[in-house]
Amino acid sequence: MIAYIKGNLSTIQDDAVIVDVQGVGYEVICPNPFVFQSHLNQELLIYTYHYVREDQQLLYGFKNRDEKYLFTKLISVSGIGPKGALAILGSVDIQDFAAAVEQEDEKYLTGFPGVGKKTARQIILDLKGKLTSEISISGEGSGKKEISEKMNSGLQEAQEALLSLGYTDREIKAVLPELRKLENAKTDEIIRTALSLLMKN
Known part of the structure; x- marks a missing residue:
């Protein structure tokens, strides 16, 4: 099992990064490769999961251990594969x-791409009691969750608006890490910030 890769970040693609380790380029598929934008052409460490099947071997990469841990648990849920977990x-x-x-909050879980009520119930059935052993839950979780739901909605609307303005998925993904910091911002504020960032890039 390849637990992590440490090397020079040579390329950022739409769904993966290329890390050069002593002349060997490792393609690492990531949930959002552009979170590593600031490390381009610099050394970095990416936590990895080596996914092996009869017909393929893939490396999935994550910015921290919690993200990797959640990925491993999600792909253990019936009906969720690596692509669904990355989404x-x-x-x-x-x-x-x-x-x-x-808290068995199906409404929150169905807010993610590809997660319907059946899959949300399966996630709760398979993972309840298994995540908190590795991932700490803040006492302010419920408040944060409400903000997160609003942000997911506003961010999605902002992305759709940017696409309609002619920006590409790649360009939008490059500024998403900054946009996610606007926790309680309205859609129009997110769009204004995005346009400002996109003009700088």
């Missing part, structure tokens, strides 16, 4: 997710 991780607050599972 969830691309827009999740890990502490809020763990809290939602413990």
Whole structure:
């Protein structure tokens, strides 16, 4: 098992990064590769999960241990594969997710791409009691969760608006890490900030 990779970040793609380790380029698939933008052409460490099947071997990469741990638990849930797990991780607050599972909050879980009521129930059934052993839940979890739900909605609306303005998925993904910091911002404020960032890039 490859636990992590440490090397020079040479390339950022739409769904992966290339890390050069002593002349060997490792392609690492990530939930949001652009979170590593500030490390381009610099040395970095990415926590990895080595996914092995008869017909393929893939490396999935994460910015911290909690993100990797949640990925390993999500792919153990019936009906969720690596692509589904990455889609969830691309827009999740890990502490809020763990809290939602413990509180059996199906409404929160169905807010993620590809997660319907059946899958949400399966996540709760399979993961309740298993996430909090590794992931701490803040006492302010419920308040954060409400903000997170609003942010997910506002961020999604902002992304759709940016797409309609002609910006590409790649350009939008590059500024998402900054936009997620606007926890209680309205959609129009998120759009204004995004446009400002996009003009700088």
